[in-house]
Amino acid sequence: MFAQFSETLAGLQLPLRVVVKGGPTLDLTEDPRVTLLINDPNLLGDMQAPTLDKLGDAYVSQRMDIQGDIMDVIEVADRLSKGLLGELASPPVERTEHDRQMDAEAISYHYDLSNDFYALWLDPQMVYSCGYFRNPEDSLATAQTQKLDHLCRKLRLKPGERLLDVGCGWGGLARHAARFYDVEVHGITLSKAQLELANRRTAEAGLEDRVRLELLDYRDLPGRENFDKIVSVGMFEHVGHRNLDRYFAILHEQVKPGGLVMNHGITAKHVDGRQVGQGAGKFIGRYVFPHGELPHLSMAIASMSEQGLEVLDVEGLRLHYARTLEHWSRNLEQRLEEAAELVSDKALRIWRIYLAGCAYGFRRNWMNIHQILAVKPHADGSHHVPWTRDDIYR
Numbered sequence: 444m445f446a447q448f449s450e451t452l453a454g455l456q457l458p459l460r461v462v463v464k465g466g467p468t469l470d471l472t473e474d475p476r477v478t479l480l481i482n483d484p485n486l487l488g489d490m491q492a493p494t495l496d497k498l499g500d501a502y503v504s505q506r507m508d509i510q511g512d513i514m515d516v517i518e519v520a521d522r523l524s525k526g527l528l529g530e531l532a533s534p535p536v537e538r539t540e541h542d543r544q545m546d547a548e549a550i551s552y553h554y555d556l557s558n559d560f561y562a563l564w565l566d567p568q569m570v571y572s573c574g575y576f577r578n579p580e581d582s583l584a585t586a587q588t589q590k591l592d593h594l595c596r597k598l599r600l601k602p603g604e605r606l607l608d609v610g611c612g613w614g615g616l617a618r619h620a621a622r623f624y625d626v627e628v629h630g631i632t633l634s635k636a637q638l639e640l641a642n643r644r645t646a647e648a649g650l651e652d653r654v655r656l657e658l659l660d661y662r663d664l665p666g667r668e669n670f671d672k673i674v675s676v677g678m679f680e681h682v683g684h685r686n687l688d689r690y691f692a693i694l695h696e697q698v699k700p701g702g703l704v705m706n707h708g709i710t711a712k713h714v715d716g717r718q719v720g721q722g723a724g725k726f727i728g729r730y731v732f733p734h735g736e737l738p739h740l741s742m743a744i745a746s747m748s749e750q751g752l753e754v755l756d757v758e759g760l761r762l763h764y765a766r767t768l769e770h771w772s773r774n775l776e777q778r779l780e781e782a783a784e785l786v787s788d789k790a791l792r793i794w795r796i797y798l799a800g801c802a803y804g805f806r807r808n809w810m811n812i813h814q815i816l817a818v819k820p821h822a823d824g825s826h827h828v829p830w831t832r833d834d835i836y837r
């Protein structure tokens with residue numbers, strides 16, 4: 444099997460060494476940067492058609508180990524896959540009918556993993572979404588604070604207003620908005636572990652009177668027109684295509700007439716949902732974000748518009764997310780031993796591949812991220828949003 448494998452790979456100029464445990468070694472160039480250690484010789488068969496999903500799966504299941512910089516590993520894996528299979532154009536992922544239980548389980552799987560583990564590689568405020576780099580060399584902490592402030596400015600928060608934060612994570616945005624914009628924030632999450640730490644940090648910051656966080660599904664928000672402004676960051680990826688109209692209808696119902704809604708989330712590259720990334724999306728769906736779905740920007744805008752939210756501004760931040768993920772991945776790589784004390788070997792393998800793989804994917808334009816700002820106009824069509832964007836950038 445190894446002879447056939449060597450022949451298949453022979454033409455690829457990749458900085459790759461393949462070592463079969465207790466067996467032969469193959470170097471594709473001099474001084475390879477990346478080594479794949481094959482623990483299970485049967486894997487050589489699968490490696491004839493190496494999608495990123497199959498390679499990732501081999502690593503997660505310990506059939507293979509890796510050596511070298513994790514970013515190099517991802518790049519070499521992608522080049523290996525494209526070299527042997529060409530550019531794969533996969534059909535869209537299967538869309539699922541999301542219900543509360545399915546979403547609660549999917550959220551718990553990802554976000555209840557371990558607060559201490561997330562704290563190892565996120566910024567000090569534990570913001571788990573794309574940062575905003577005024578300068579590409581900004582630190583992660585700076586970029587996250589800038590992102591929180593960018594959102595608050597776009598929302599034109601004013602003292603005393605009520606803000607709903609859908610998918611509040613560890614509460615970084617809620618605390619920033621309450622502290623610096625003097626608003627009252629109601630945040631919701633489906634993660635018990637997140638909520639516990641978010642509440643603790645809010646109490647420590649002395650913001651309990653202005654920040655209320657709770658475990659609640661967005662479909663269970665009571666009442667209507669309760670909020671002056673709404674923000675949702677990194678949450679709508681969990682909603683699902685079939686629930687998109689319902690989700691935006693709920694945001695429309697919850698915001699007061701004249702109020703602003705900000706939806707910040709990852710969007711698909713292609714309108715028809717066909718996948719790029721050599722099977723990487725399958726890996727993410729199986730191991731990282733079960734039932735996650737990425738709508739195209741045009742679908743999000745169409746759905747918002749149909750639900751009565753008038754789109755004012757869209758900002759693409761794709762390279763900002765690549766940079767954010769590079770920080771997260773580098774942070775994790777520097778603290779692998781501590782991480783191994785906090786999560787299982789399997790989870791650590793998954794998160795290593797996911798963070799480096801998504802950094803690579805955003806850089807290569809496999810997906811995008813957009814902030815979409817919309818207003819719910821008054822019944823007569825009026826609203827009082829400033830005529831220019833000058834106030835945001837003062």
Ligand SMILES: C[S@@+](CC[C@H](N)C(=O)[O-])C[C@H]1O[C@@H](n2cnc3c(N)ncnc32)[C@H](O)[C@@H]1O
Pocket residue numbers: 546550554569570571572609610611612613615631632633634637659660661662675676677678681
């Ligand atoms: C990627 S995290 C983003 C957290 C935070 N907005 C941030 O930027 O740090 C996604 C958040 O969405 C929440 N979420 C996902 N589905 C939800 C649902 N159906 N109802 C309420 N929250 C949900 C998760 O619990 C999590 O807090």
